[in-house]
Amino acid sequence: MIITQSPKVEALIQFAKRAARSAAPVLLTGESGTGKELFAQLVHQSSPRATQPFIPVNCAAISENLFESELFGHEKGAFSGAIATREGRFEAAKGGTLFLDEVGEIPLSLQSKLLRVLESKTFERVGSSTSIEHDVRIVAATNRDLKQAVDDGDFRLDLLHRINVLTLDIPPLRQRVADIPVLALHFVDAFRNESEIAIEGFDSAAMKLLAKYDWPGNIRELRNVIHRACVLTDQPRISTDHLGIELERKGDSPQQGPPSENARLPNQWLHMNLDEVERQIITAAIKAFGNRQVVAEKLGISPRTLTNKMRRYREIESESKAA
Structure with a gap:
């Protein structure tokens, strides 16, 4: 539940509700702790997918060697420790919304894989060559400047364009x-x-x-x-x-330290x-x-x-x- 009296945030809420009507990807930006996941939930709950799953993924909390398995699942025996077939987050979010929190932390080596999945709307579990179609709405969030990350070589420009169709910048408190x-x-x-x-x-x-x-x-x-x-x-x-x-x-006393x-x-x-x-x-x-x-x-x-x-x-x- 989002509680607000701020006209600026109220305008964002109305924009989110309009954006929810489409299937277009949404990128939520803003400082850490501003309530980006609440807005992601608002987009989902205001969309035709509201009765389907909302699956959050903290991209910063998944190790690089497990990332592909977490998103796309794996077959039994695909790697050491894969003792059973397991579905990934894309399958779990079928018909609903997949929330990629801290999307800027996805390893560069895996960004091309994610881009292909988003564009083709198909994926393969790790250890399988069988394509599985997916129907998920992507909502991503970041507290990083992704354009700067692109300039620094840490984020793919084509992936940024793919997830940045609609943008909501959440103001700090x-x-x-x-x-x-x-x-x-x-x-x-x-x-x-x-x-x-x-x-x-x-x-x-x-x-x-x-x-x-x-x-x-x-x-x-x-x-x-x-x-x-x-x-x-x-x-x-x-x-x-x-x-x-x-x-x-606060600025109630003379400025201390450098202006920054x-x-x-x-x-x-x-x-x-x-x-x-x-x-x-x-x-x-x-x-x-x-x-x-x-x-x-x-x-x-x-x-x-x-x-x-x-x-x-x-x-x-x-x-x-x-x-």
């Missing part, structure tokens, strides 16, 4: 400020049962810290931080002490004050949960305070439009 509070509260709901405390949400300082942090590990890091906080908290509202993160990556260390920070973070962060948190939470009483409880403020803040936001917006 630091560029999706409105998603942070909604995702954080979602993860609290997922992990609250692991705590001896009846967790209600976050205090206001903790939520501001979550929104200001840079999240180099993206959604995966946010999930881990909230999981740890749910385990460690000794009070109903998670505080900054339970998060274990600091704002060392801070190049990842979007401009809006460099000038955003706490009031603006708080406004985005509250606006996103109200949009996600609707009920202001619930929002006030989860954000650790009183309903009256929430109402006053919303009134002030409307006044500021009206003044801005009048100007």
